[in-house]
Amino acid sequence: MNALILMTRVPVQGRTKTRLMKILSGEECVKLHESFLLDIFNVFEFIKDDIDIFLTFTPEHSFSLMEDIVPDYIKCFPQQGKDLGERMLNGFIHLFNKGYTKVTLMGSDIPDIQPEDIRISFEALEKSDIVLGPTIDGGYYLIGMKKAHGDIFDDKLKWGNKSVLEGTIDIANSLGLKIDFTSKLMDIDTKEDLLSFMKKAHGIDTKPQVIPYNTINYLNNLWSDKPYVKGYFKG
Numbered sequence: 001m002n003a004l005i006l007m008t009r010v011p012v013q014g015r016t017k018t019r020l021m022k023i024l025s026g027e028e029c030v031k032l033h034e035s036f037l038l039d040i041f042n043v044f045e046f047i048k049d050d051i052d053i054f055l056t057f058t059p060e061h062s063f064s065l066m067e068d069i070v071p072d073y074i075k076c077f078p079q080q081g082k083d084l085g086e087r088m089l090n091g092f093i094h095l096f097n098k099g100y101t102k103v104t105l106m107g108s109d110i111p112d113i114q115p116e117d118i119r120i121s122f123e124a125l126e127k128s129d130i131v132l133g134p135t136i137d138g139g140y141y142l143i144g145m146k147k148a149h150g151d152i153f154d155d156k157l158k159w160g161n162k163s164v165l166e167g168t169i170d171i172a173n174s175l176g177l178k179i180d181f182t183s184k185l186m187d188i189d190t191k192e193d194l195l196s197f198m199k200k201a202h203g204i205d206t207k208p209q210v211i212p213y214n215t216i217n218y219l220n221n222l223w224s225d226k227p228y229v230k231g232y233f234k235g
Helices: 026-044 060-065 084-096 115-124 164-174 191-202 213-222 227-234
Strands: 002-009 052-058 075-078 102-106 130-134 140-145 179-181
Touching: 002 026, 002 084, 026 213, 052 060, 052 084, 060 075, 084 102, 102 115, 115 130, 115 140, 130 164, 140 164, 164 179, 191 213
Parallel strands: 002 052, 002 102, 052 075, 130 179
Antiparallel strands: 102 140, 130 140
16 A cells, blocks of 8 residues: 655744745745645645545644645644654654555655656655655655665754755665655755746746646746846746
């Protein structure tokens, strides 16, 4: 049995996408995060019949703030653990204890992920122990396993740092685990990430299966009067 976990913060003002608060207000960060989630849920529509989908969230008692945008077919449970690595590991353990044999976990700041990116991750696990979805900045947005390898989430890894992917690969190699990869994508944490995302969106030549319209439309409306953004699109 296959299961996918979407790991996310509940979009709460002042606690979500905080690195973007240099250029966006707390409420704008909430709306942007909600747009990411809506686009990812649209992707899930293409895989939900083949893969059981879960959402794990934090803060634990704030789920009601996003409950109305989460599709009914997604099962939800709170994150548990003192740091990101421990919360990720506990998510895997939770689903392996339910009897799933292949579990993939992904982040929520990849609005242009495609159904095929997720399908490939499960296909890769047929012959590998670990699958990683690299990000352009040196981290990863997705990790999949067939059993809970706790050492992969070593608390010495600096989560959010550019060395996370490399450090994770080193740990997997030291454990003798076979690694495979799915598509490299860009996660959105900074103003530069947002601008790159929008430039890519404006330059789409061949339509992907799922276009992240919620994020694109929100940013278009948010930045429609910003000349430096328009100039970036023309660059």
